Amino acid sequence: MAHGADRPCRSALYIPGSKPRALEKAAGLPCDAIIFDLEDAVTVEEKASARAGVLSALAHHDYGARLRIVRVNGLDTPWGRDDVLALADAVHAGVRIDALLMPKVSFKKDLDAVVDLTSALPLWAMVETAIGVLNAADIASHPRLEGMVMGTNDLSMELQGRHRPDRLPLLTGMGLCLLAAKAYGKVILDGVYNAFTDEEGLRAECEQGRDMGFDGKTLIHPAQLAVANAAFAPTPAELELAERQIAAFEAVKARGQGVAVVDGKIVENLHIVTARQLIAKAKAIAEMT
Structure with a gap:
């Protein structure tokens, strides 16, 4: 599975494994990733049936280019080990699963424990x-880790911070996780926005996460997809500027110089790296859609 720089992950939609209709409908939704949830969204009574339902859905529905990520139960629960082994068996049987998402990863050894059970799947970690x-x-x-997901609800509860639109109590934690992911070249997704009917609030939170450097946002409702996809995609104005920066830099480079000026601002090689990444991301999004 490609990393975030190569593979858009603007929107990752949680789908409860206990809802067959939702699992089927997800195959037609415009999300970049689906997180098939066996953990928080599934009651104790439905754990085993949800696992079977997700494995059946993955085997029989065409989810296209969307990333298929399964959030399992923790290994400290009665269901976690069976979740992991069942997913590994499915992969060996030819079912495409792109990653296994472990909840409440607090130590590196938590991931080692999963690898001890199977090396068949790339791992993602909830940091919450x-x-x-x-x-x-x-x-x-x-x-073995390829991605990280902020569990902002659980983290906020543990911090005993107040819920604020600017997420000030969470910014230190989010920033530390972001630094860690970027340092090691891992995908990192922002946490969920709970008020799924509040489009403006969602947009503000998406833009905040995007500006911080997150690759995308986890979502709890299909109604949130359009906002997240737009927020984490390059805008036409950004792409136009990137093209002009590249053209100007190439022109001065051909003259033996190393610095260009575009719209009154210096353009150096580091800006060109960013510009090319932006254009590559837009191309990857276009290819997906």
Whole structure:
């Protein structure tokens, strides 16, 4: 599975594994990733049937280019080990599963415990505890890890911070996880926005996460997809500027110089790296859609 720089992950939609209709409908939704949830969204009574339902959906529905990520139960629960082994068996049987998402990863050894059960699947980690945030760099360095997801609801509860539109109580934790992911080249997704009918609030939170450097946002309702996809995609104005920066830089480079000026601002090689990444991301999004 490609990393965030190569593979758009603007929107990752949680789908409860206990809802067959939702699992079927997800195949037609404009999300970049689906997180098939066996954990928080599934009651104790439905754990086993949800696991079977997700495996059946993955085997029989065409989810196209969307990333297929399954959030399992923790290994400290009665269901986690069976979840992991069932997914590994499915992969060996030819079912496409792109990653296994572990909840409440607090230490690097939490991922080692999964690898001890199977090496068939790339791992993603939910970071949603204070100790997980403090260990984010160590977690991000795990060789089997490909992505990280902020569990902002659980983290907020543990921090006992107040809910604010600017998410000020969470910014330190989010920033530490972001630094860890970027340092080790891992995908990192922002947490969910709970008020799924509040489009303006969602847009503000998406833009905040985008501006911080997150690759995309986890979502709880299909109504949130359009806002997240737009927020985490390059705008026409950004792409136009990137093209002009590249053209200007190439022109001065041909004259043996190393610095260009576009719209009154210096353009150096580092700006060209960013510009090319932006254009590549837009191309990847276009190819997906």
